[in-house]
Structure formats: structure tokens, C-alpha cells
Amino acid sequence: MLHLHHLANSRSFRILWLLEELKADYQLTCYERNKAYRAPESLKAIHPIGHAPILEVDGRPLIESGFIIEYLLKHYDKAHQFKPADDNEAAWEAYTFWLHFAEASVMPPLIMRLVFTKVVEQSPMLIKPVSKGIKAKVEKSMIANSLNKILDMMEQHLQDNHWFAGEDFSAADIQMHLAVVGANAGPGLDKNKYTNILNWLKRCEERDAFKSAEEKGGRLKF
Numbered sequence: 001m002l003h004l005h006h007l008a009n010s011r012s013f014r015i016l017w018l019l020e021e022l023k024a025d026y027q028l029t030c031y032e033r034n035k036a037y038r039a040p041e042s043l044k045a046i047h048p049i050g051h052a053p054i055l056e057v058d059g060r061p062l063i064e065s066g067f068i069i070e071y072l073l074k075h076y077d078k079a080h081q082f083k084p085a086d087d088n089e090a091a092w093e094a095y096t097f098w099l100h101f102a103e104a105s106v107m108p109p110l111i112m113r114l115v116f117t118k119v120v121e122q123s124p125m126l127i128k129p130v131s132k133g134i135k136a137k138v139e140k141s142m143i144a145n146s147l148n149k150i151l152d153m154m155e156q157h158l159q160d161n162h163w164f165a166g167e168d169f170s171a172a173d174i175q176m177h178l179a180v181v182g183a184n185a186g187p188g189l190d191k192n193k194y195t196n197i198l199n200w201l202k203r204c205e206e207r208d209a210f211k212s213a214e215e216k217g218g219r220l221k222f
Helices: 012-022 041-045 065-076 089-122 128-160 171-183 195-205 208-217
Strands: 002-007 026-031 054-057 060-063
Touching (some): 002 012, 012 171, 065 089, 089 171, 128 195
């Protein structure tokens, strides 16, 4: 029995989407973030870390989205629909690279940007101009340059590939989706500069399983 504990606007949307792609039989419990934009304390009753996603498998809680994705594919994707077979070296390398690239390279600057945005939003009025100034300096000196290089790399890859692992949709696309949503937040990505990324994002969100995941778990925002 699979039981997904899903937190709104979090990495757990990836697992919800994958479960829908797999047409798995699972139970879903949804949680809302608190006023501080953190996970509720009730999640710690499921796993002491208290972060989402948490996937219970026969009552045993699994955490970490990358690990959960690999677990589900190992046990529920015997036909390799969402992960290239090991003997398809080029597709396997692309799949594995982008699966890890999402968390190791793309998410850190996006999380930094999100944290400073929340700091500004929650600052008292007298301090807000100072926090805005700090945020602007961090954005210019640490976030924008790094993220632009990352996005340029992704854009180039998607110019030559329909999906991140090649011609076929895979769990690497599910893993990368949140990162692209984050990068596209606010004013959005430049439509002329990042055409391939935005077209890929549209293809992802047109999938039936994605739409079903949204209906059950809410619209993913960053």
C-alpha cells in the first residue's frame, strides 16, 4: 500500500505526478504550509525530519524525492516507461545526469532567491527597504549569474532533445519541472531567449497525468 503525504507547493508534487504517470494505486493526504511558509508540525508524526515528500510503503516512510522516484521506478516501472534501460547508454546518461542536476545545481540558487523573497515579504515596514537592498545585492552577485549559465545550458540541451533524456519523456523531466517552474516564477523567463525551455514546460503540463496531479494536489507555485 502506497500513501503519499503531499505538501502544497513543494517537491512532493513530483511524486504525485509520477504516481499518476504510473497509474499506481495509492492513498493521498494533502497538507498546507503554515504562515511561515513551512511544513506543518504534523508531518513529523510521519517522519521525524518533517519534510515532504513522504511516501509510506506498507507503513514504512520513505523521504527524499530523488530516492522515492528511483524506488517507484524500480518496483512499479518494469517496462522502463519512465527511465531508460541500462543498455541504452546515451539515454541512461542523460536521464541520470538531469535527474541529479535538478537538485544539485538548479535548486540551490532558486531556493536562495525564494528565501530572500520571503525575508523581504516578512520584514517590518521600517526594515523592508534594507532587506530589499540586501536581496538585490545577493541576486546580482550570487544568484543571477549562476542561474543564467544553468538556464543557457538547459536551453541548448532542449534545442537538440525533445525531453531531457532524449526523445522519450522520463522521470528526469518530472524532477526538472519544479526547477523550471521556479526559474519561470515572477516576471518569467525571456520568451525569446528560452523558447525551448518554455516549450518543454508546456509539453510537460499538457500531459494527462500532470493535469490529474494538479487536480488532486493543487497548482504548483514557487
